Amino acid sequence: MLPDNFIVRTMKRSEIDLAITWAASEGWNPGKYDAESFYQTEKNGFLLGELNGEPVGCISAVAYDQHFGFLGFYIVKPQFRGQGLGMKIWKTAIDYLGADRNIGLDGVVAQQDNYKKSGFQIAYKNIRYQGVGGGVMPAGIIDLKTVPFEELVAYDCQLFPSKRPVFLRHWIEQPESTAFGFLKNGYLVGYGVIRPAYTGFRIGPLFANDEQIAEALFQALLAENPHAPVFFDVPDANVQAINLVQRYQFEPVFQTARMYTKEIPNLAIDRVFAVTSLELG
Numbered sequence: 001m002l003p004d005n006f007i008v009r010t011m012k013r014s015e016i017d018l019a020i021t022w023a024a025s026e027g028w029n030p031g032k033y034d035a036e037s038f039y040q041t042e043k044n045g046f047l048l049g050e051l052n053g054e055p056v057g058c059i060s061a062v063a064y065d066q067h068f069g070f071l072g073f074y075i076v077k078p079q080f081r082g083q084g085l086g087m088k089i090w091k092t093a094i095d096y097l098g099a100d101r102n103i104g105l106d107g108v109v110a111q112q113d114n115y116k117k118s119g120f121q122i123a124y125k126n127i128r129y130q131g132v133g134g135g136v137m138p139a140g141i142i143d144l145k146t147v148p149f150e151e152l153v154a155y156d157c158q159l160f161p162s163k164r165p166v167f168l169r170h171w172i173e174q175p176e177s178t179a180f181g182f183l184k185n186g187y188l189v190g191y192g193v194i195r196p197a198y199t200g201f202r203i204g205p206l207f208a209n210d211e212q213i214a215e216a217l218f219q220a221l222l223a224e225n226p227h228a229p230v231f232f233d234v235p236d237a238n239v240q241a242i243n244l245v246q247r248y249q250f251e252p253v254f255q256t257a258r259m260y261t262k263e264i265p266n267l268a269i270d271r272v273f274a275v276t277s278l279e280l281g
Contacts, residue, residue, distance in 0.1 A: 002084055003051065008092045011046040011058070013039050019046065019058045022075045024198040027254075028278065029231060032196045033177070037170040038062075038280060045096065046073070049089045056080040061093035062280055064162035068265075069097035071105040072279035094118075102262035104161065106278040112257050120259035124237040126275055131232070131250035133201065133225035141220040144172055144179035144191050152181075155188045159207045159272055160281065161265040167280065178224045182213050192217040192274070200229030206274035211240040214273040218244060233275045241273040 011019070016035040023030045039046065042062040049057035057076035063069045071093055076086040097103050106126060107115045116122075144152065149169070157163045172179040177195035181188055190208030194201050203221050208214035222230060232250060234241045235258070256278055275281070 002088055006049065006051045006085060006088065008047055008049050008089055010044055011048045013043075015048055015055070015058075016046055018055060019048075019060070019073045019075070022058065022077070023073060023279070026075060029197045029199050029202065030279065031174070031202055031277070032198060033174045034195075034277065034279070037167060037174060040170045041164070041167040041280065047089060047092055047096070049076070049085055051080065051085065057085055057089050059089050059093045060279060061096045063097055063101065064164055067101060068162040069101045069103050070281040071097075071103060072277075072281075074105075074111075090118075102161070102260055102265070104258065104260050104281055106256040106275075106281075107259050108256055112259070115259055119261050121261075121264070122257045122259050123264040124235045124258055124269065126233045126256045126258055126278070127236055127242070127252050128254035128256075129232045129234060129245040129250035130200075130253045131222075131230050131245070131248055133222045133228045133230045135219055135223045135226075137223045138216045138219045140182060140216060141180050142183060144181040144193075147181050147183075147188055147191075151188050152191065155191070156205075156207065159205075159267055160276070161267070171276070178221065180217055180220045182208065182217055184209075184213075189213055190217055192221050193276075194221040194224060194230070197231065200231060201225050202277075203230060203232045204274045205272070205276040206232075207271055208273055209271060211244065214241070215244055218248070218273070222248075233278065235269055235272055235275065237269045238272055240270060244273065 045062045060073040179193045182190040190213040192206040
C-alpha cells in the first residue's frame with residue numbers, strides 16, 4: 001500500500017538538474033549540460049516522485065513521435081527503495097508513453113531481468129569504454145554546424161528510431177561541447193559529438209558510414225580534449241566499433257543493454273560506433 005502523501009508529477013526545468021545530480025551519484029556520469037537538451041526535447045516527459053513534498057525518485061519518458069518513446073533516469077533515492085514508490089513512478093511513465101509506442105531504454109545489469117518481466121527484450125549491449133584524449137586532428141573534419149541542419153536530421157534518423165530535430169538542435173550546441181562532421185562527395189557520411197560530463201568527457205553519438213570515417217571522427221574528438229578522461233558507449237553488436245576503441249587502448253568500465261518493448265528497430269548497427277546517451281537513447 002502506497003502512502004497517501006506520495007505523488008508523481010511532471011518536473012519543472014530546474015528539477016531536471018536534480019535528476020542529473022542523482023544520475024551522477026549512481027555512477028552514470030551524465031553530461032554536465034544535458035538537462036537543457038533533455039527538457040527542450042520533451043517538456044512533459046520528466047516525472048518526479050514526491051513523498052511528503054520531498055523529491056525521492058524520478059524517471060524520464062520521452063515521446064519522440066507517435067511510434068517511439070524512450071525511458072531513462074529511473075532512480076529512487078537509496079533510503080526510499082523497497083517501498084513500491086519506484087513501481088508507481090515506472091507505471092506512470094509507461095502510461096504516459098502508451099501501449100502503441102515501441103519503448104526503448106538502456107538497462108543496467110542489475111535491472112535487466114525486471115525489465116524483461118515488463119515486456120522488454122534485449123537488442124544489444126552497450127559497453128562503456130574509458131580512455132584519454134589527445135592526438136592529432138586528422139584531415140577532412142568539418143564543424144558540424146556548417147552542415148545544413150535538415151541534412152543532419154535526415155542522416156541521424158537513419159541510425160535512430162525517430163527523427164529528433166529539437167533534441168539535435170540543442171545537443172550539438174551544448175556549452176563546452178564539440179560537434180564534427182565528415183563529408184564525402186558533398187554528402188554527410190558521419191558525425192560525432194563530445195561533451196563535458198561530471199567526470200571527463202562523453203562521446204555520443206558517433207555515427208559513420210564505415211570504420212575509416214568513424215576513426216577520423218574519433219581522432220578529431222579525442223584531439224579536442226588532450227589528457228582528459230574520455231568515455232564512449234559502444235554497441236557490442238558493432239564489432240568494428242569494439243575493435244576501434246580497443247586499438248586506442250580504451251578499457252571497459254560499465255555496461256547496459258538497449259532494450260525495446262516491441263520490434264527491435266531495423267537500424268544499421270554497424271554504422272553506430274557510439275550511442276547518443278543512455279537517458280534519451
